[in-house]
C-alpha cells in the first residue's frame with residue numbers, strides 16, 4: 001500500500017474570490033460543495049499551485065489575484081508529505097513587474113519550483129479537459145507531459161531547454177543565417193533533448209499500458225490503449241544515440257524547408273497522444289461524450305496508481321465535478337476506486353447528496369461566496 005500525502009492546512013490570501021480563508025483538514029478526502037460561482041474550483045486551483053507551473057487553469061498571476069487586491073496573492077499549506085511534515089508558502093507580488101512565483105519550503109526560499117515534487121505529486125481532472133480527445137494536439141501534448149512530469153520531474157527542464165534551442169534555430173533560419181557549424185551545434189542539442197523527451201513519454205506510456213493491462217478487468221472504467229504519434233513513430237525501442245543521430249540529420253536536411261515554413265516541422269513538439277477505447281476498438285475522439293469522460297477518468301486513476309507504485313506515495317488528486325453525469329452505482333464504484341488509491345482526493349460538486357456514498361471517508365465542506373464552512 002502506498003503511503004498517504006495529505007494537506008492539513010490551507011490558507012489563502014487574495015486568491016481569486018477569497019480575500020482570506022484558512023482551512024483545517026484531516027487526512028481524509030475533501031468534498032467541496034456549493035452553488036455555481038461559490039469558489040470550489042478556485043480552491044482546487046489554489047492546491048494545484050503546490051506543483052510546478054501555473055496551476056490547473058494555467059492562468060496568469062494577475063487573473064489569479066483577487067480583483068481589488070493591492071498586491072498579489074499568497075497560498076500557504078501544511079502537509080504530511082513525501083519527506084515528512086512540511087510548510088509550503090507560495091505567491092506572487094504583482095506590484096513587482098518581473099513578478100515570478102515565489103516559493104518557500106519550511107521558510108527557506110526554494111531554488112526552483114521543481115522542489116515541490118519532493119513533497120507531493122498532484123494530478124487533476126477538470127471539466128475543461130472534457131474536450132481533450134476531440135480538441136487540438138497541443139492540449140494532449142500538455143496532458144501527456146504532465147503525466148510524465150508527475151513521474152519524472154526532470155521532464156519539465158528538458159522540455160523547456162528543447163524549446164529554447166528550437167527558438168534559437170528558428171531565429172537563425174528566419175534571418176537566413178545558414179551557418180552550418182552554428183546550426184549543427186544547436187541541432188545536436190535539440191536532438192539529445194528531443195529524443196530524451198520523446199523516450200520519457202514513451203517509457204511512461206509503456207508503464208501505464210502495462211498497469212492498465214493488469215488492472216482493467218477489475219475497473220468499472222473502460223481501458224485506454226495509448227500510442228505516441230507524430231514524431232519518429234514506433235522507433236523508441238531503438239538505442240537513443242541512433243535516434244539522436246537520425247533526428248539531428250533530419251534537422252540538418254530540413255533547414256531550407258523549415259526556413260520557408262518559419263518553424264521547425266519535425267520534432268517532439270509535434271507529437272500527439274492517440275487514445276483508443278480498448279473494449280470498443282474505437283478511437284477516443286469518436287466515442288460518446290460519456291464514454292470519453294469515462295476513458296479520461298480511468299486514465300487519470302490508472303496514472304495515479306502508477307505514480308503511487310513508482311514513488312511509494314499516493315498523489316493528491318484534484319477531481320473537479322467528477323461525480324457529475326454518473327449514475328449512483330458508477331459514483332459509488334468511482335469513490336471506492338479513489339479511496340483504494342490510498343491518497344487524499346479533493347472533489348467538488350453542487351450537491352452534497354451525490355457524495356453520500358463516501359460516508360465517513362471524507363470531510364464535507366460547504367463553499368459560499370469565497371468562504372468555507374464545515
Ligand SMILES: Nc1ncnc2c1ncn2[C@@H]1O[C@H](COP(=O)(O)OP(=O)(O)OP(=O)(O)O)[C@@H](O)[C@H]1O
Pocket residue numbers: 015016017018034035036037038039040041042043062063064065066067350367
Ligand atoms: N481574480 C478574481 N477575483 C475575484 N473573483 C474572481 C477572480 N477570478 C475568479 N473570480 C470569481 O470566483 C468565483 C468562483 O469561481 P469558481 O470557478 O471557483 O466557482 P465554482 O464554485 O467552481 O462554480 P461552478 O459550480 O460553476 O464550477 C466566480 O464567480 C468568479 O467570477
Ligand SMILES: [Mg+2]
Pocket residue numbers: 040041042320
Ligand atoms: Mg467549478
